Amino acid sequence: YKGIFSIILSLLLFICLPNNVAANDESKTDTWILTLYCILLILVFLTAYVLHETKFHAIHESGAAIIFGGTVGFIVFLASISGVTILKSVLNFEKEFFFLVLLPPIIFESGFTLRRQYFFRNLGSVITFSFAGTLISTLSFGAIIYFYRYFLTSNPIPILECMTFGSLISATDPVTVLAIFKELQVDIDLYSNVFGESVLNDAVAIVLYSTVVKMIGAPITVTSFIKAGLNFLVIFFGSLAIGAIVALLACWLFKYTKLRNHPTLEVALMILFAYTSYFIADGVWFSGIVSILFNGMAMGHFAAPNLSNEANAITTHVFQAIASLFETFVFLYLGLAIFSFNHEYNVGLIFVSIFACLISRALNIFPLSALVNCGRRPERRIKAKHQFMLWYAGLRGAIAFVLAVSAKDERSSSGEKLLLYGEEILTTTLVIVLVTVILLGGSSFKMIQLLGIKIGHNPEDIEFEGVISTVEKDFLRPLLNRTEDNDYDSDEANLNQIQMKPIQSIQSTQLETKKEQEPIQQNLNLISPLLDE
Secondary structure: OHHHHHHHHHHHHHOOOOOHHHHHOHHHHHHHHHHHHHHHHHHHHHHHHHHHHHOOOOOOHHHHHHHHHHHHHHHHHHHHHOOOOOOHHHHOOOHHHHHHHHHHHHHHHHHHOOOHHHHHHOHHHHHHHHHHHHHHHHHHHHHHHHHHHHHOOOOOOOHHHHHHHHHHHOOEOOHHHHHHHHHHOOOHHHHHHHHHHHHHHHHHHHHHHHHHHHHOOOOOOHHHHHHHHHHHHHHHHHHHHHHHHHHHHHHHHHHHOOHHHOHHHHHHHHHHHHHHHHHHHHHOOOOHHHHHHHHHHHHHHHHHHHOOHHHHHHHHHHHHHHHHHHHHHHHHHHHHHHHOOOOOOOHHHHHHHHHHHHHHHHHHHHHHHHHHHHOOOHHHOOOHHHHHHHHHOOOEOHHHHHHHHHHHHOEOOOOOEOOOOHHHHHHHHHHHHHHHHHHHHHOHHHHHHHHOOOOOOOOOOOOOOOHHHHHHHHHHHHHHOOOOOOHHHHHHHHHHHHHHHHHHHHHHHHHHHHHHHHHHHHHHHHHHHHHHO
8 A cells, every 4th residue: 555655656756747847836826735734645644544433542643644644755755856846845844824713723723622620620730730740841851961961971951951852852642542531431540640741831831931031142041040930920821811801801791782683693703702812811912822812711610511512512613623634633733744854863862852851751750749749639540551541642743833934033133043052952851752742653552451440431521529519600600701691691582482482383283173073082992893793
């Protein structure tokens, strides 16, 4: 199959797309490039279908997308060497396109489809792993890289560059593991911890990355660290507030209007509110990712119940489809990226960085799990096998790669490069992403079996009770959600009554007719035995 696939792509590149097309019509070149992307995405989704149907867990669709992308990238690279440069632009990467187009729907969907019982059941451990764990991973990874380059090589990397590397590589993306967890219905506490951490970790890592980058070039003092900490808190909670406020306005709009009569408008407004929260936060130098994440969580939990049934179903499926499509496209491009940059391979740095990823993840998961267990009942403590799986699920993905691309291009106010070793960091990050997604992600199913983790649990059968649930039911729901006393609901009730009147009259007529027919039926019942004789 690989040979057939390569032949088809070669024909597409060398026969259907002659070099003179680029000279004659640039728009046709772009059209064929988009066609190539569509064909690749179709192949990836069909591969995912086959993998699901055959229960083949050694590779996930994200890994398949990387392999397809790498194959195409290699063919395009060979074609460019041979003088066929028409599709070389397929390897170009625009980080603005990623941050403004591809990433927002992916992040919003993760918040919008978040089930509160998953998130709040292990809220303490989720917050601990997301905030304290990300910070521990950043510091420990950066320290390992710094000491390696300072003591074992003659080319040390500045400490803040090491910490920048640590912050971007701390962004985990366990999409492969979560897909396997969901399919196998693993223990709900394990699923909750991995899922909850994955929701918040990316947002925390992005804000931490921007905070560390701002420190590069400035003198390192106690005051600078205090300012960096305050900057992190302002950006994170400011972004959270923007996302929550936009969601609040959306809830009230859907609550007090009759938009339920227009499902198409409801879906369009949901999409616009999501992007609005992202662009506002990004425009005031906060984090659009944090904003749209919490906007999605609030909209999914409080705005969605105010929608019509049609809009609710459509919105959920639309966001899931778009997020799946864009996420697959990102992994597809990760494969293309192998041949799209002028990479600077440093074998020593690559191996030490992979080792540092494993160590920093361990320093994150195991001590913090012990800390969390101190405040839990014995039956609710994180088991040792779950801790190991949490460590194993720390895959790196698209966020880490794009932050590495950004790090390479970071400039000071005078236009100088902020990171002297940005190219090495980018190449190393790409290798780590490929290794973790393909090797660790592909072996997750086997690891679950080896650890003897229970499967077959239904993640739907959970109820969360506590202070948060009480506040939600007694305060937030009445404030944000539609009630029977709303004008719209009373109007709808009146409309239903009007619509029911003809039905009731028909039913009464049928009842009268039935009463008239009862004596006739009784006489027939008396005559029937005589006729039989």
